[in-house]
Amino acid sequence: MEKISKERKITYYIGLGMIVIGFLLFISVFFEVASFMSDPFVNDPFSGGKLPSMLNGVIGFFIMIAGGIVMNIGAKGAAGSGIILDPEKQREDLKPFNEAKGEMINDVISNIDAVNHLTKNQEQKEIIKIKCRNCGSLNDEDAKFCKGCGKEI
Ligand SMILES: [Zn+2]
Known part of the structure; x- marks a missing residue:
């Protein structure tokens, strides 16, 4: 310029x-x-x-x-x-x-990216956990065995 x-x-x-x-x-x-x-x-x-x-x-x-x-x-x-x-x-x-x-x-795009990044992180935090009925530890929604006691969920 x-x-x-x-x-x-x-x-x-x-x-x-x-x-x-x-x-x-x-x-x-x-x-x-x-x-x-x-x-x-x-x-x-x-x-x-x-x-x-x-x-x-x-x-x-x-x-x-x-x-x-x-x-x-x-x-x-x-x-x-x-x-x-x-x-x-x-x-x-x-x-x-x-x-x-x-x-x-570009600024607008990077702002949108930042917003997308934030919402993605929030989504990750909101992943549903399942409490083990045996020991009470939290396991991922799709986990087949408990991380705490190893029993089948
Ligand atoms: Zn357990």
Whole structure:
């Protein structure tokens, strides 16, 4: 369980990093636009200035979306996030949960075993004994001769 959560943690932080980078790219466009608006003559494209690069914003936006998906994978697992619909993978993702369930079932089974063991011991204690008519010692129900005096029961 710890191994999987560690892998997912790394995936989660990669996604988080992508969102931060994407966000910075996305925001940088606004600063470019702002500086373009504040000083349109300096940044005039016809006189060698450059237009604010909208492409950076678009790339940033897509990196943010991809980062969000990666984070989701990290948080829920590939199958859990609904991105991978491979039943084999899904089983792998759910493995720790199934293992926990299996342990619970094993606990229940061992409890039942313990109960069975107890009742079995009680049954053994309740085996009917027959008192010898001659000497009075207790003999097993199916005994043919008395343990005490050896006489036939
Ligand atoms: Zn006897």
